[in-house]
Amino acid sequence: MDYIAIDIGASSGRLIHAHFTELGGYVMNEIHRFKNGFHFIEGKECWNISALVVEILRGLEKAKQQGIAECYIGIDTWGVDYCLIDKKGELISEAISYRDKRTQSAIQDFENKFPLDELYKKTGIQLQTFNTIFQLLNEDKEHLRKADKLLLIPDYLGYIFTGTLMLEQTNASTMQLLNLKTRQWDLELLKSVNINPDLLPPVVEAGQIMGKLQQEKFKNYDLPEATFISVASHDTASAVVGTPGIGEDWAFISSGTWSLLGTELPEGISNEEAFEANFTNEWGINGSIRFIKNIMGMWLIQEVARVQDYQYSYEELSNLAAKERAFQQFIDINDARFLNPENMIEEIQSYCRESNQLVPETPGQIARCIYDNLALCYSIELEKLKKITGKKIKKLHLVGGGANNKLLNQITANVCNIIVETGPSEATAVGNLMVQMMATQRYESLAAAREDIQNVTELKLFRPSHTLIEVNAMVKYKEIFKK
Template identity: 60%
Template sequence: MTETYIAVDIGASSGRLILSEKDSSGKIGLEEIHRFKNGFTNMDGTDYWNADHLIKEILIGLEKIKQSGVEECFVGIDTWGVDYCLIDEQGQPLSQPVSYRDNRTEQAMEEFDQLFSLQQLYEKTGIQLQPFNTVFQLLRENREKLAKAKQLLLIPDYLGYVLTGKAVLEKTNASTMQLMNLETRKIDEAVLAAIDVDKDLFQKSVEPGTILGPILKSKFSEYDLPNATVIAVASHDTASAVVGTPGEGDHWAYISSGTWSLMGVEIERGISTSEAYDANFTNEWGVQGTIRFLKNIMGMWLIQEVARMQDYQYSYPELAELASQEEAFVSLIDVNEQRFMNPENMITEIQNYCRETTQKVPETPGEIARCIYDSLALCYAVELEKLERITGRTITQLHIVGGGSNNDLLNQLTADACGINVLAGPGEATAIGNIIVQMVATKGFGTLAEGREGIKKSFSLKAFHPQTNTHGAIEKYQALTKLFV
């Protein structure tokens, strides 16, 4: 009997249910069954996600899957990290989850540093210092709401809890909270004490591949659902994307290219040295005890916001085509500047940055897009050099996966800037990684390595080779952004 696997893959702007089966030759098939919009909404000055909407869309997608003839399936859920739901004594959410892009954590890192050294926090957790990390969100959490809470569930764990009644803390996502000790792999009680949060809020941590159990069909009787068993996959979307990256050996790195660009390597032991701290690299947990040593880089969010500000007059491929017709490296921005996190108008913010740094101000859609793509590629080059230096590895192959891997212009710019061969694809790496973990958990694949071989067999990849020397542009970027202070 052929098993059916469903990846519920939810990002900041959209979610999908993707159906997968593996044929007798080991090739993995993918079929998108349901797609829906996601986003946060400002209510009374706070940006909230709508978790009820996400549950409804998952159920609608599963109903479509049943209507297609699937009676039984496995389901895995991955989303973004750090955000959470607080649950009361009755098992109900105290509010919709607050978005990590909400401004409540402005200056939270500085406030935390007065309570507990930021460098010590990094040494304990190995996690990149970002103002939106869960530890800083909890520092700024409403104390009355926190006092009423009996459980804290990260977004994918909350969705799994609503569907199955089983509450867990899946490890790959848990590590993004900046509350887990890198050595003990448990919640660090000293960090919790610094923010005055009770350890009992957190559930037992589980490995990706843990079977939660069946969806409670009786709870959702208005939907005609298949018999679906939920598996806790690598529930942080980057963790799933890395599983879905067909790397081999020790000399490859990845960029998971979506709303964020996550550049890193897969290692066995974390690195929380002062050099890693200064470079702001993170040690997020991966599958089978691995560490995702990576850097968070502001990614396609920049171009997504530019498209939105233009009322989607141009598609992403059209913006890339317009950018390709512009002169390279004329205007650059520091893509990781806090001002680009959630500005009122991304176009205005980019133009103001260029004006303030006495560069040519990009005006046309093509010039603005070119500024973004050039800046991203140069940032990748700078961070790759740091990655090699800190890990002591020589990187000879760069895999770009996720939606951004479809951008040929950025892929070529990255190959040029990094001076390295780039292999782009698969675009659906996150959903594929989600499914691979499900398959390994149910013996569809014996090992993760077998699963990655299956990826190579199943999906076409596109190669890009360095063509242009960009050393001068890299120096300009470094000087502009003061990446090496």
């Protein structure tokens, strides 16, 4: 049987095919890759969802041309953003990106209605201005009046292809509207943002069959016979499924546009310590909790490359950074000013100038500043993770696109003083595929799937060289940010 993962991130999307070999294990290959991004439409930063549908159809056509006549399919994307549809199933407006400025004051506005610490106790979800609950607080009231259903991005795409209305739970948990203890919609929170529970479709677990591809809707495309499965549709949830961790003494960093640092837990932690540290309890598969901290991530280096018109590749920026002196600047990479600036390079330089630090000028200096401070942030948050959970973390699994950055991986190992194991770089697609395979009985358990990931993936180890340079940098970083 053939499996296809539709894995869409904030900057790109891809269709990844997998099948099992006669010798055992699975083989993956990329069928189709395309760009994604938000665009300024009628005063808002919006996603082009229609274009994503077309790209998926093109990818499925390529699959058919490559001889894939029948397959299973799963879709994962980023979290929090949503589509509103009317009773005819039509989009009411373009889906607005979480990086749009409409929610800049949303947390303060919400606090006038509801205590933030109580919000956290109820949901366990990290306070971020772009969480769905805050987006809904700022949603166009006319759009809400017309809306029959709200669907998160992967659920909307699944609806387009199968006609099934549902919200998959790993992604639904990012909305900050589900109660961590009851695992149901929190009616008090829905009322606080004037949302009728009828707007929300049923919440389903990852691994359920969604339905068949509605071939009749896409007569202009030659598509395979396909059955859609509700995978862990939040990309981080899929990435964690695709992380080859064994036992319980490991943590992970899913390194992409965002860096998600965390661990798997059987139950959530929403106490005062977790609230103060701003960790989040997102739902995983099999009833697990992803206890994680959102860190700004490779978005910063992506934007540096973009504003230079991609004059340098990510690998070239890393090579240039390796030639620069370490820890020349200390910046709070999670500062809201870096969420969506017009020019990331100028924003970093302004930050350093305002804080009376050496201003990075060259591409290599800018990149080194980003990598150093990402690693420093990882170290601080890893310390908090250990303290809050009580877990003894012996290995840090680093998965996703950032796993290819050897310089950042080594800085991370040095600063965190821990063994860093990297791979797979396509962990999200791998996790997407693993849920499909478990749903169709190819794997009996998540542990069996992860064991196969270890056997199939070329994993690389980065051992720490924790010198006085790293120790002094950590001391200074803590002093500056009082962390």
